[in-house]
Amino acid sequence: MVLQCIIFIVGLAALTWSADRFVYGASALAKNSGISPMIIGLTIVALGSSLPEIVVSAIASLAGNRDTAVGNALGSNITNIAFVLGVTAMIRPLVVSTMTVRREMPVLLLICAIAAYFIFDQHLTQWEGLILIALLCIFIVGIAYTSIKAARKPSVFVDLEGDVPSTVRTSSAVMWLLLGLVCLPLSAHFLVESAVNIATYFGISELVIGLTIIALGTSLPELAASIAGLLKGEDDLAMGNIVGSNIFNLLAVLAMPGLLSPGILDQDAANRDIFVMLGLTLLLFLFSFDLRGGRRINRYEAGTFLLLFFGYQWLLFG
Numbered sequence: 001m002v003l004q005c006i007i008f009i010v011g012l013a014a015l016t017w018s019a020d021r022f023v024y025g026a027s028a029l030a031k032n033s034g035i036s037p038m039i040i041g042l043t044i045v046a047l048g049s050s051l052p053e054i055v056v057s058a059i060a061s062l063a064g065n066r067d068t069a070v071g072n073a074l075g076s077n078i079t080n081i082a083f084v085l086g087v088t089a090m091i092r093p094l095v096v097s098t099m100t101v102r103r104e105m106p107v108l109l110l111i112c113a114i115a116a117y118f119i120f121d122q123h124l125t126q127w128e129g130l131i132l133i134a135l136l137c138i139f140i141v142g143i144a145y146t147s148i149k150a151a152r153k154p155s156v157f158v159d160l161e162g163d164v165p166s167t168v169r170t171s172s173a174v175m176w177l178l179l180g181l182v183c184l185p186l187s188a189h190f191l192v193e194s195a196v197n198i199a200t201y202f203g204i205s206e207l208v209i210g211l212t213i214i215a216l217g218t219s220l221p222e223l224a225a226s227i228a229g230l231l232k233g234e235d236d237l238a239m240g241n242i243v244g245s246n247i248f249n250l251l252a253v254l255a256m257p258g259l260l261s262p263g264i265l266d267q268d269a270a271n272r273d274i275f276v277m278l279g280l281t282l283l284l285f286l287f288s289f290d291l292r293g294g295r296r297i298n299r300y301e302a303g304t305f306l307l308l309f310f311g312y313q314w315l316l317f318g
Contacts, residue, residue, distance in 0.1 A: 001201050004194045011191035012217040015052050018187055019221075022180025023048035028173035044259050049225070049241065050076075050248035051184070052218040057253045059125070059188040060210070061260035064194055070124070070265055071216065073211020073254040075272045077112075077246045078211070079219040081280045082309030085242050088226045089302035096239055096288040096295045105285045112281045113137065115250045116274040122265045136251035145273075191217075202309025207266040208316050211273060219245075277313055280305070 027197045047054070053076050057069040112137070116133060191214070199209035222245050229238035288302045 001198065002196045004201070007190055007194040008083065008198065008213070011194060011226060012220075014183060014187035015218070016190055016221055017054065018180045018183030019048060019051040019055070021176045022184055023051065024168075025173045025176030025178070025180055026294045028168035029170065029177055031283070032168070032170045032173060035153055047248060048223065049245050049250065050252060052154075052188075052221065053249055053253045054256065055184045055188045056192060056214060056218060057256035058260060059168040059185060060192045060258040061113050063189075063192060064207050064261060065260045066124070066257045066263060067205065067207040067266045068196065068214065069190060069257040069261070070119070070254065070269050071207040071273070073115075073249050074269065074277050075211035075215025076219050076249045076253065076275075077277050078280055078312065079309070080222055080242050080246055080249075081284050082305045082312065084219055084223045084226055085239075086302045086305035086309060087223065087302065088230055089297040090299055090306070091227065093299060094230065094238060094297040096297060102157075102184055104240075105288060107139070108247055109241055109281060111139075111247055111250050113279055116278055118254075119265060119274050120270050121170060122267055122270045124254075124258045124262055124265055126259055129255040129260075129262065132251050132255035132258065136248070136255070139179045139247065141225045141250065149263055170177055193285075204317075205268075205274075207268060212313065212316060215259070272315075280308065283308075 032283070053072055057072050060069040060072065061065070085094070118124060118132075194215050195209050196206060198204075198213070199206055222241055225241045226238040229241060283305075287297055288295055
């Protein structure tokens, strides 16, 4: 079992690294091909934050581990709000922009409600997977249109143009792109396989392993990005990273089991986990709600999120 734990950790590290290299190569290649940095930021770079979750969900679905894939999607959203946001706001209270509350939080709530509706009958279909992908495309187009028309970028995609690499040779971009394409599925395969083996050894369900160690592991890049944004004084970057990641998790990550492995889901996903995700998302909205501006996620509220996160872990393993 020690070997399986080592494989999981190495697989997670390789997954994060290869996702970063894939996004780097794809972004540089697109820029060298004359595509606008804004378009690259809104597509390749934005999806890159959820790329580890997407690939893990796809590999798990193809392997028949549907509940692991669903658990990864729901667990990543729960972890992003209760743990990532909790830790970030404990370091320093997080200012929430009025535009985030008015426009982006309601979008997240709506998408959460749609995802919950799809899961509530304990069955995920290919049509539901296709609907989620269609909504993802609509969301990206809508954000792109808003960014072009408005002087201020939506916080879910703030500073993404700055993440597009420049002065990278096309040959180097292609090399990193291909390396990422090879390493992403390989690392995800070993990650999922070792996680399932660990779950079997300890008598834990595939759903719980997706909700916990896989979700936490694939959410570490969001934690690093949120803390980095906060330390630079870019609160919109920290909050936008979490809100944007959660939207992509439900539209892209949850779509994978629907498209690749439709079927019956673990009843706990429908009876417990979607309500935890919905409750935390609603709580985030309520904590952020102040249309007059200047609203903060303070340390008391951050502590509440962390208590809820550890309470949820106790519920899963208790």
